[in-house]
Amino acid sequence: MLMLEKRPQPSRAFAYLTPLLAVLATMIAGGLMFAALGKDPIEAIRTIFWDPLFGEFSFYYRPQLLVKGAPLVLIAIGLSLGFKAGIWNIGAEGQYIVGAICGAGTGLAFYPMESxxxxxxxxxxxxxxxxxxxxxxxxxxxxFGTNEILVSLMLVYVAEQLLASMSLGLLKNPEGFGFPGSRNLQQYASAHNADIIEGSGMHWGVAFAFIAVIFAYILLNRHMLGYAIRLTGEAPRAARFAGINPARLILFCLGASGALAGLAGLFEVSGPAGQISIDFNTGYGFTAIIVAFLGRLHPVGILLAGLLMALTYIGGEIAQGSLGLPGAAIQMFQGMLLFFLLAVDVLTNYRLRFSQKGAA
Amino acid sequence: MTEVLLSIDGLTKAYPGVVANDDVSFDIKRGEVHALLGENGAGKSTLVKMIYGLVKPDKGTMALNGARYAPAEPRAARATGVAMVFQHFSLFDALNVAENIALGMENPPSPRDLAPRIREVSEAYGLPLDPFRTVGDLSAGERQRVEIIRCLLQDPKLLIMDEPTSVLTPQEVEILFQTLRKLSAEGTAILYISHKLEEIRTLCDEATILRLGKKVGECVPREVSAAQMAEMMVGSALKPPKRREGDAGVVALEIENLSLASPSEFGTALKDVSLTVRRGEVLGIGGVAGNGQDELLGALSGELKSAAGAVTFGGAEIGNMGPKMRRKIGLLTAPEERLGHAAAPDMSLTENALLTGAEREGLTARGFLKWGTTKDFAERIIAAFDVRTPSAGTAARALSGGNLQKFVIGREVLQRPEVLVVNQPTWGVDASAAAAIRQALLDLAAGGAAIIVISQDLDELMEISDTFAALNEGRLTPVRPAAGLTIEEIGLMMGGASDMEVAHVDA
Known part of the structure; x- marks a missing residue:
C-alpha cells in the first residue's frame, strides 16, 4: 500500500526538484493530449519548448521571451510578497491596467513636448x-475587515470598464479618425519605452524586472520587513507575539504588489503595446499568480518561472500556427503545469512510503 | 479478589521515528486502582489508546477475563466493559447533562428514564449532578463528573482515567478520590494515569512505571517514597531547585484594575485584575486552565493593549505599548503554546531566535538582519539550555516538545529580562529539564529580576514562588506570601470549591 508520511521538516531538495518534476509531468501528459488530438507529441513539445529558443526563427522569438516574461516577473514578484504573508492580491490585472492608464495619461499630457x-x-x-x-x-x-481576494478581483472588472472609457473618451487619439484608443506612444520619443539595446527585447521593463528580483531577494532574506512577511505567513499568532503590526503589513504588501503591477502596465503600454486600447490587457495579472507559485514564491524561482511561462506562450502560438493546435489545447497545457506543480508539491512536506497493510 | 481482569502481554507500537511502546506487559486485577506512571512522552497515552481500541498494537496481545481481547474500535472496548475518561472532555456546551450522557451511549434509554438514573448513580458515588443543567454552565470538575457518570452508567469493569486531576482544585481531587475508592471497593478496576506522585501514593494499590516506551518497574506506591518513584520514572535522581533568599526589592511591575475582553470567542475576559511584583520576587499564579491565563499573558506581552495606566513597569505606564517596545525596556514573556505562538513551526531555530531577540540582542542593523549574530545567539541558547537538536538550522517543529520549550524559555532568560512572565514553563517537559528550567527562573530572580510564573502545576508553583495568587474566571485573588499557604487555602483561592462541597460517600 502506498502511504504518505509527513516529513519531520520540509525537504530542501524537493523544494527545488518539484518544479522540474512538474514540467516533466506536464510534457508527458501534454504529449498524450496532443497525441489524442492526432498530432505528433514529440513534434508538438519540440515546437513549444525548443523552437522559440533554438529554432529557425529564434532570432525573432528570443527577444519576445523577454518582452513577455518581464511583466509576468514584475507582477509575480509583487504578488509573492503578499502571498508569503497570507495576503491574497488577486487583482493585479486591474492594478496593471490602472498603472498603464496613469502612466500613459501622464505622458500624453505633455504631448507633443519632448523632454x-x-x-x-x-x-x-x-x-x-x-x-x-x-x-x-x-x-x-x-x-473593515473585508476580504481582499474578493475586493481586489472585483476591482479588475472596474478597471476594465475604466480602460474602455479612457480609450473611447479622455485618452482617445484626436487624430485617430474616430477609432478607439490613444495616440501611439511608440511614435512619441519622450514617452517611448524603447529597447535599451536595439532589437534585444531588453526594454526598461526588463531592467526593472531584474531589479525587482534582486530587491525582493534582499528584502526577504536580509531585512526585518521580509522576516515579518514570512513570519506572518507561517505563524500569524507568533507574528503578533513578535510585535509585527498586521495592518501595516497588509498596506505594504498590497501597496508594493500594486506598484509593481502598475509598473508592468506602464512599461507595456509605452513599449510593446504602444497605446491605451479597449483590449490592452491580455491577462498578465492573472498568469502572474501561476508564475508566483510556479516559482515557489522565491524571487529567483519567479524569474525562471516567468521565462518558462513566456516560453509556453510563444511556443504555444507557434504550435497554433504551424501545427494547427487549437488555442484551448495550449491553455490546457499551461493549466496542467500549475496542476502538476501543486500535486507534486506534496512531496516537499511528505514522503511516499510503500508499506504492507498494518498487522492487526 | 485477586483475580486478573486485564492481562497485557508484550504490547509494542512504533510510530515513524519513535517506538511509543516497547514490549510492555502487566496485569490489572479486579477492583484494583492501578497507576500508570511516566513522564510526558513515556508512552502512557499510546498504551491506554491500545486498551481502549483507538490504536492497534504492532505486536503483543491482551486478554480480558482470560479471553483474547483485541478491540477494533472504542465501541468494541465499551461493549466488553472498558470505559475511559479523557483528559480533554467531549461534551456539547449547549446541551444539558442528560442529553450529553445520552449522546455517548450505545442504546440510550428515554430521557424520562435516564434522568432518574443519572441522579441515582451520581448520588451513590458522591458526585452530585443535576441532569437538567446546561453543560456550558458547569465547572471543569462538574464536567468531569458528567464524563465519569457516562462511563458508570455502562457498568464498566475497567475504568481508564487519563490525568483526571489536572483540571481540578484540591477539594475536587478529594471528591474524585472518594468516588474512585468506592468504585474499586465494588470491584471495578481503575487504570489511573498520572505523573503526580503524591496522588498516586494516596490512591493507588499498584503502579507500573514506563520510561521511553518501556516498562521499567512496578511497585506498591504506598510502600515506596515519591522520590524513589521519581527516580524510576526519570532514570536518575533529581535535584530539587536551590533557591537563594533575597530581600524583595523595589516594585518592578504593577497591574492596576485591569479589565480586558478576550480576543477569542471562547476566551475569558480579565476582570479587575491587580497585582504587584518586586525585583527578586517570583510570583506564582495558579488556577485551572481557561480562567484567563492566556489573556493575562497577552496583556503583559503587549499582544493585548489596555489603558496606558493599567500596566506600569518601573513606574512608567506601558499598557498601550506594543510587544517590541515592551521587550526593549526589559519586559519579556513566554507564552504557553510553543508551536505557532512562541515559535514558528517551519522556521529554523535561528529564525526563531530572531522572533523575540531582535531588539535586545541587537540582531538587526538599520532594519537589516545580522544572521551571523542571530545564529550565535541561537547557539548560545542551545548550549546553555541543553536543547537537543542537530543544529540551529533545524526547523522548530522537528524538535520534541520539551526541547522546544527549553529553547523558548532559554531565549527569554538569556536576554537578561527585568521582568519575565512565563505561562506553563514546564508543560510537557521531562522532569530533569523541568528542574533545569525552574532553576534558571530562580537564578534570574536571585539576580534581581521579577518573575511571574503562570502554571497549573501547583507543586511547581509551591516549589518556586515567593508569593501566590490564583486566577478564577478572569479574576485574580489578592497576592499572598506562598510560605505557609495550606493546600486547602490554595484550593479556596482557585475557586470552584465554593460550589462543590465534598459530598458524603459511604465507602
Whole structure:
C-alpha cells in the first residue's frame, strides 16, 4: 500500500526538484493530449519548448521571451510578497491596467513636448496608479475587515470598464479618425519605452524586472520587513507575539504588489503595446499568480518561472500556427503545469512510503 | 479478589521515528486502582489508546477475563466493559447533562428514564449532578463528573482515567478520590494515569512505571517514597531547585484594575485584575486552565493593549505599548503554546531566535538582519539550555516538545529580562529539564529580576514562588506570601470549591 508520511521538516531538495518534476509531468501528459488530438507529441513539445529558443526563427522569438516574461516577473514578484504573508492580491490585472492608464495619461499630457523628464514621470505615475488601486482593498481590509481576494478581483472588472472609457473618451487619439484608443506612444520619443539595446527585447521593463528580483531577494532574506512577511505567513499568532503590526503589513504588501503591477502596465503600454486600447490587457495579472507559485514564491524561482511561462506562450502560438493546435489545447497545457506543480508539491512536506497493510 | 481482569502481554507500537511502546506487559486485577506512571512522552497515552481500541498494537496481545481481547474500535472496548475518561472532555456546551450522557451511549434509554438514573448513580458515588443543567454552565470538575457518570452508567469493569486531576482544585481531587475508592471497593478496576506522585501514593494499590516506551518497574506506591518513584520514572535522581533568599526589592511591575475582553470567542475576559511584583520576587499564579491565563499573558506581552495606566513597569505606564517596545525596556514573556505562538513551526531555530531577540540582542542593523549574530545567539541558547537538536538550522517543529520549550524559555532568560512572565514553563517537559528550567527562573530572580510564573502545576508553583495568587474566571485573588499557604487555602483561592462541597460517600 502506498502511504504518505509527513516529513519531520520540509525537504530542501524537493523544494527545488518539484518544479522540474512538474514540467516533466506536464510534457508527458501534454504529449498524450496532443497525441489524442492526432498530432505528433514529440513534434508538438519540440515546437513549444525548443523552437522559440533554438529554432529557425529564434532570432525573432528570443527577444519576445523577454518582452513577455518581464511583466509576468514584475507582477509575480509583487504578488509573492503578499502571498508569503497570507495576503491574497488577486487583482493585479486591474492594478496593471490602472498603472498603464496613469502612466500613459501622464505622458500624453505633455504631448507633443519632448523632454528626458517625461518618461521617468510616467514610470512614477504608473507605479503610483497601480499602488493606489491596490490600496482600495488594503484599506477596506484594514478598516473593515473585508476580504481582499474578493475586493481586489472585483476591482479588475472596474478597471476594465475604466480602460474602455479612457480609450473611447479622455485618452482617445484626436487624430485617430474616430477609432478607439490613444495616440501611439511608440511614435512619441519622450514617452517611448524603447529597447535599451536595439532589437534585444531588453526594454526598461526588463531592467526593472531584474531589479525587482534582486530587491525582493534582499528584502526577504536580509531585512526585518521580509522576516515579518514570512513570519506572518507561517505563524500569524507568533507574528503578533513578535510585535509585527498586521495592518501595516497588509498596506505594504498590497501597496508594493500594486506598484509593481502598475509598473508592468506602464512599461507595456509605452513599449510593446504602444497605446491605451479597449483590449490592452491580455491577462498578465492573472498568469502572474501561476508564475508566483510556479516559482515557489522565491524571487529567483519567479524569474525562471516567468521565462518558462513566456516560453509556453510563444511556443504555444507557434504550435497554433504551424501545427494547427487549437488555442484551448495550449491553455490546457499551461493549466496542467500549475496542476502538476501543486500535486507534486506534496512531496516537499511528505514522503511516499510503500508499506504492507498494518498487522492487526 | 485477586483475580486478573486485564492481562497485557508484550504490547509494542512504533510510530515513524519513535517506538511509543516497547514490549510492555502487566496485569490489572479486579477492583484494583492501578497507576500508570511516566513522564510526558513515556508512552502512557499510546498504551491506554491500545486498551481502549483507538490504536492497534504492532505486536503483543491482551486478554480480558482470560479471553483474547483485541478491540477494533472504542465501541468494541465499551461493549466488553472498558470505559475511559479523557483528559480533554467531549461534551456539547449547549446541551444539558442528560442529553450529553445520552449522546455517548450505545442504546440510550428515554430521557424520562435516564434522568432518574443519572441522579441515582451520581448520588451513590458522591458526585452530585443535576441532569437538567446546561453543560456550558458547569465547572471543569462538574464536567468531569458528567464524563465519569457516562462511563458508570455502562457498568464498566475497567475504568481508564487519563490525568483526571489536572483540571481540578484540591477539594475536587478529594471528591474524585472518594468516588474512585468506592468504585474499586465494588470491584471495578481503575487504570489511573498520572505523573503526580503524591496522588498516586494516596490512591493507588499498584503502579507500573514506563520510561521511553518501556516498562521499567512496578511497585506498591504506598510502600515506596515519591522520590524513589521519581527516580524510576526519570532514570536518575533529581535535584530539587536551590533557591537563594533575597530581600524583595523595589516594585518592578504593577497591574492596576485591569479589565480586558478576550480576543477569542471562547476566551475569558480579565476582570479587575491587580497585582504587584518586586525585583527578586517570583510570583506564582495558579488556577485551572481557561480562567484567563492566556489573556493575562497577552496583556503583559503587549499582544493585548489596555489603558496606558493599567500596566506600569518601573513606574512608567506601558499598557498601550506594543510587544517590541515592551521587550526593549526589559519586559519579556513566554507564552504557553510553543508551536505557532512562541515559535514558528517551519522556521529554523535561528529564525526563531530572531522572533523575540531582535531588539535586545541587537540582531538587526538599520532594519537589516545580522544572521551571523542571530545564529550565535541561537547557539548560545542551545548550549546553555541543553536543547537537543542537530543544529540551529533545524526547523522548530522537528524538535520534541520539551526541547522546544527549553529553547523558548532559554531565549527569554538569556536576554537578561527585568521582568519575565512565563505561562506553563514546564508543560510537557521531562522532569530533569523541568528542574533545569525552574532553576534558571530562580537564578534570574536571585539576580534581581521579577518573575511571574503562570502554571497549573501547583507543586511547581509551591516549589518556586515567593508569593501566590490564583486566577478564577478572569479574576485574580489578592497576592499572598506562598510560605505557609495550606493546600486547602490554595484550593479556596482557585475557586470552584465554593460550589462543590465534598459530598458524603459511604465507602
Amino acid at each position: 528626458w523628464i517625461i518618461f521617468p514621470l510616467m514610470i512614477l505615475a504608473g507605479a503610483i496608479g497601480g499602488m493606489l488601486w491596490a490600496m482600495i482593498p488594503a484599506i477596506l481590509k484594514v478598516k
